[in-house]
Amino acid sequence: MSAPDANNDVAISVRNITQRFGEAGSPDEVLALDDVSLDIKRGEFVCLLGPSGCGKSTILNIVGGLFKPTQGTATVAGRLVEGAPHPDQIAFVFQESTLLPWYTVIENFRIALKFRGMNKAEWDDRAMAALRAVGMASFARHYPDQLSVGMRQRVNMARGLCVETPILLMDEPFAALDEQTRMVLGEDLSQLLAARQKTIVFVTHSLAEAVFLSDRIFVMTARPGKIKTIIDVNESHPRSPDFMLEPRFSELRNECYALLRDEIRRTVAAQRDPQPAGT
Amino acid sequence: MSVAANTAHVRPLTHGQRVFRWRLAFLAAVVLLLELYGWYGADPTAWVPVSKIMHSLYKDVLSDSKIVTALGWCVMQITVAYVLSIIFGVLIGLAAGSTNFNRRTLFPIILILYVIPQVSFLPLLVLSFGLGSAAKIAFGFSHAVFPIIINVVSGMRSVRELHLNAARSMGASRFDTIRHVILPHMVPSLFNGLRLGMTLNLLGVILAELYVSTSGVGYYTKLFAEDFNPGPLFALIGSLAFIAIVFNELVRIAEHRLTPGKHKQTAIKTKKAEQP
Ligand SMILES: Nc1ncnc2c1ncn2[C@@H]1O[C@H](COP(=O)(O)OP(=O)(O)OP(=O)(O)O)[C@@H](O)[C@H]1O
Ligand SMILES: [Mg+2]
Numbered sequence: 001m002s003a004p005d006a007n008n009d010v011a012i013s014v015r016n017i018t019q020r021f022g023e024a025g026s027p028d029e030v031l032a033l034d035d036v037s038l039d040i041k042r043g044e045f046v047c048l049l050g051p052s053g054c055g056k057s058t059i060l061n062i063v064g065g066l067f068k069p070t071q072g073t074a075t076v077a078g079r080l081v082e083g084a085p086h087p088d089q090i091a092f093v094f095q096e097s098t099l100l101p102w103y104t105v106i107e108n109f110r111i112a113l114k115f116r117g118m119n120k121a122e123w124d125d126r127a128m129a130a131l132r133a134v135g136m137a138s139f140a141r142h143y144p145d146q147l148s149v150g151m152r153q154r155v156n157m158a159r160g161l162c163v164e165t166p167i168l169l170m171d172e173p174f175a176a177l178d179e180q181t182r183m184v185l186g187e188d189l190s191q192l193l194a195a196r197q198k199t200i201v202f203v204t205h206s207l208a209e210a211v212f213l214s215d216r217i218f219v220m221t222a223r224p225g226k227i228k229t230i231i232d233v234n235e236s237h238p239r240s241p242d243f244m245l246e247p248r249f250s251e252l253r254n255e256c257y258a259l260l261r262d263e264i265r266r267t268v269a270a271q272r273d274p275q276p277a278g279t
Numbered sequence: 280m281s282v283a284a285n286t287a288h289v290r291p292l293t294h295g296q297r298v299f300r301w302r303l304a305f306l307a308a309v310v311l312l313l314e315l316y317g318w319y320g321a322d323p324t325a326w327v328p329v330s331k332i333m334h335s336l337y338k339d340v341l342s343d344s345k346i347v348t349a350l351g352w353c354v355m356q357i358t359v360a361y362v363l364s365i366i367f368g369v370l371i372g373l374a375a376g377s378t379n380f381n382r383r384t385l386f387p388i389i390l391i392l393y394v395i396p397q398v399s400f401l402p403l404l405v406l407s408f409g410l411g412s413a414a415k416i417a418f419g420f421s422h423a424v425f426p427i428i429i430n431v432v433s434g435m436r437s438v439r440e441l442h443l444n445a446a447r448s449m450g451a452s453r454f455d456t457i458r459h460v461i462l463p464h465m466v467p468s469l470f471n472g473l474r475l476g477m478t479l480n481l482l483g484v485i486l487a488e489l490y491v492s493t494s495g496v497g498y499y500t501k502l503f504a505e506d507f508n509p510g511p512l513f514a515l516i517g518s519l520a521f522i523a524i525v526f527n528e529l530v531r532i533a534e535h536r537l538t539p540g541k542h543k544q545t546a547i548k549t550k551k552a553e554q555p
Contacts, residue, residue: 066444087450098445102463102539111459115449163449 010075011167011199012040012063017072019058032058033069034224042166043197045190045237047210049256050220050228051264056203057095058225060169063201064092076167087116093160095171095203097152099144105131105155106140112159130162131155133188149176154185161192167199174209182206186213187241194237207260211252212244219259222267229259324507332517335510340518349495350518356412357484357526360419364476368424369469372431386432393425397483401490410494415487422483423476430472434465463539470534477530481523488519 017036022028032055040046048056062069063076068083075081077089085092099108109127118126131137134154144152157173174182186209193200204210210217217231233252235243243249292300310329317328340346375385401418408414438461446456485496492501496519503512 061444064448066448085448085450087448090448092445092448094441094445096441098441100442100460100463102466103459111455112449115446115451115455117450 009041010039011042011044011077012038012201013075014038014059014063015073015075017059017062017069017074019055019062020070031224034226036072036225036227038218038227040199040201042199043193045193045200045202045213045215047214047217048201048203048220049205049207049210049217049260050225051222051260051267052205053267054220054223054263055225056220057171060092060171060201060203064090064169087163087165089165090167090169091160091163091165093157093168093170093173095175097144097149097156099152099156099159101144104141104143105136105147108144108155109159109162112163116163118163126162126164130158133161134158134185150178150181153177154181157185164196166197168201170200170202172203172205174204174206182209183212183241187239189213191238207253207256208244210256211249212239217252217256219256220263222263222270228263231255323509325509327510327513331510332513336514336517339511340514346496346499346515349499350522352412353415353484353488353496353519354522356415356488357419357481357522359412360416360484361423361477361480361526363416363420364423364427364480365473367420368427368472368476369431371424372428372472373435375428376432376435382432382436386429389425389428389432393429397421398486401487404487405491410491414491415484415495418487419480419484423480426475426479427469427472430468430475431465434468434472435461437468438464466538470530470538474527474530474534477527481526485519485523 015037017033018031019033021030021032036055036059048059050056061067063074063081065074065076065081065083065085073080073082076086079086079089099105100111103111106124106127109130110123113123113126114120128137128140131140134157136151136155136158139147139151139155144155147155153173153176157170160168160170160173174185177185189200190213192198202210202213204213211233214231214233215237217233218227219229219231220226221228231252235248313326314329317326317331321327371389375381375389397418400421404417404421405414408417442460442464443456446460451459488495489497489500491497496515500512500515503509503515
């Protein structure tokens, strides 16, 4: 079975994905994604930007192979996903920390590397290198609940990086971090991208982060999620903080904001109006 | 110099030490009251001073090799019943909890079996298993196995979807997932079941022991009770209580040692660390 798009430059291809949750026809049925298509090139940094609940995590989950969409297909590196993860291609950094509380930080890394079938001799080297990159090396022997929320998220992200897959799916990895740490880690990520040619799909609610990191920003509509606009950011990686001072940066940021504002207004308005079906 | 040595000894007690001392003091007070009651208030056919019970423990119970053997059998029955309960409880629990379908089919049945007062079946059990150890083991087993099953099932059920998804996305095999995600998650719940199981197991075995009074510990309790001889009677009951306490403690220690993330810290081996 050949993939619909066998182009070698395309890392991720999503074709006409529709996702419904809940029993069909019941009042709980939610149309999360409505006919979404997108292509992400190899080595590209893409941000998904959109109001809360518009289906960003759902797109990542489908691409990551956690479940099959109601309709449509996702292709990763030329292979159809069909609800089965491709751990050799994709590393997932979830929105919530998925560190196992019964293992220390280092043990969490070890099992992640073990699950992926890495050579045992490399486990600790890779783990410590990834932890050093996020400034958490001295907490290797701590248990996750001995860390602050932000520290846990840094570790969680480092665990995604340590397996060195060509594709990284990151669902708001910086959400619990302070602005400064976000910036520093963002710069690191940009450097990583330049050095390793990784493909990264990144979900964020921060406009500055989206503009600073992305090659392209996919702005989504409120639920049911669709791709509303794609914004190109023509700036090579690695990016320096100076980029944020350029007028181009604030223009792009404002453009994103204007696009999102309408959508967010719509979501809020929909929530305020009482639904007649409820009573 | 002696003053310095003295002050070095007067250290404030830690919270734990204070709790421990008060606990000892409370127990001592209870023992003292029972002792005084035995000397001055009690009917000597129903209660004797604690000191006399201790004397009987030495003279009538521990020095009588037949009673010691009977207590030994009791320990054996508790152990065998418990080991069987763990094996069957965990296996049945894993089977019943492994899929939603199994759980919804089997779990209600298990819950109903659990709440049936089993004492009413004791005579029946003795009829089919005889007067020996088998009936006592069976009774201990039938008490202990249910809480273990129930806690294994509920432990499996509460595994977080997020952790399962993460493991899956990392390419964990079914076995990896069970070994690193499901089992460690279940351990606290499993030990809840094991603790409860031990309590009920002791109840079952000792109940059956006392009921079957033609041999074993039950025979001796009946003998002493019919002789209106509270000294050895309470000494024997005290020995059973001691056995029960030891078994419960063993489970507690095992829980402390085996719960993941509580005790072990492993060394980190990196190439950098090896080169100074
Ligand atoms: N497992 C599920 N069962 C039912 N509905 C779901 C499920 N997962 C997501 N949804 C629904 O799908 C919609 C999109 O969810 P999703 O998590 O993708 O949003 P999101 O864009 O990631 O939002 P946020 O920015 O708040 O994380 C939501 O309305 C949510 O209620
Ligand atoms: Mg989300």
